[in-house]
Amino acid sequence: MPDTALVRRQLVEAAADLFTAGVMSHSGHANLSARLDDDRFLLTPGFVRDLRPEQLAIVSLDGRLLEGELRSVSTEIIAMHSAVYRARPHVGAIIHTHSPAATAFAVAHRPLPCRTEPMLRFGQPEDVPVVPWGPRGSDVSVRGIAAVLSERPTTSAVLLANHGLLVFGPDSAATAHLVVAIEESAEAELAAVALGGAVDFPAGALAAVQASIARAAS
Numbered sequence: 001m002p003d004t005a006l007v008r009r010q011l012v013e014a015a016a017d018l019f020t021a022g023v024m025s026h027s028g029h030a031n032l033s034a035r036l037d038d039d040r041f042l043l044t045p046g047f048v049r050d051l052r053p054e055q056l057a058i059v060s061l062d063g064r065l066l067e068g069e070l071r072s073v074s075t076e077i078i079a080m081h082s083a084v085y086r087a088r089p090h091v092g093a094i095i096h097t098h099s100p101a102a103t104a105f106a107v108a109h110r111p112l113p114c115r116t117e118p119m120l121r122f123g124q125p126e127d128v129p130v131v132p133w134g135p136r137g138s139d140v141s142v143r144g145i146a147a148v149l150s151e152r153p154t155t156s157a158v159l160l161a162n163h164g165l166l167v168f169g170p171d172s173a174a175t176a177h178l179v180v181a182i183e184e185s186a187e188a189e190l191a192a193v194a195l196g197g198a199v200d201f202p203a204g205a206l207a208a209v210q211a212s213i214a215r216a217a218s
Contacts, residue, residue, distance in 0.1 A: 046071025
């Protein structure tokens with residue numbers, strides 16, 4: 001059985017790290033979750049600023065509230081989180097934000113290219129694909145997410161068209177790191193336009209980064 005108290009603390013710390021990193025929208029809107037087992041996950045209650053561990057709710061993958069309280073804004077997105085957990089059994093945490101630069105790509109319906117080393121290092125060595133728009137938490141939206149995850153089995157993030165960013169990883173900290181890496185990459189991509197546009201990595205970049213990480217860890 002997981003250490004639920006530890007998973008709660010880790011999720012709250014990840015939420016705070018997003019604010020510290022400056023990747024949140026003006027509203028501070030986001031929702032975060034962390035898997036507890038095959039059937040249950042923790043979910044933020046409808047706000048993430050100044051979040052405390054005891055405020056996290058426990059919900060089932062089939063949408064039932066098992067413990068705690070949820071505002072309607074969070075009830076709407078249970079199915080979105082459940083769809084990712086079902087599609088990716090190895091995923092331990094999910095973060096959805098309206099990070100401004102990444103959301104610009106979502107609004108433009110433009111995949112975000114992987115052209116920065118942090119994206120390579122933190123789990124997204126490929127373009128971030130766009131999920132077609134559907135009303136928040138609707139069957140249309142959830143089916144669109146599931147379809148893109150099926151089509152792109154190695155992606156760790158998607159852009160929700162006209163909405164925002166959805167990132168998933170092995171745990172809360174790793175997922176938050178990837179959110180930051182993606183937002184920084186989106187900012188750099190937009191800024192590079194003024195210099196003539198961003199340039200792709202050379203062939204073999206991912207393998208070179210992985211080899212560097214392995215050497216440092218040995």
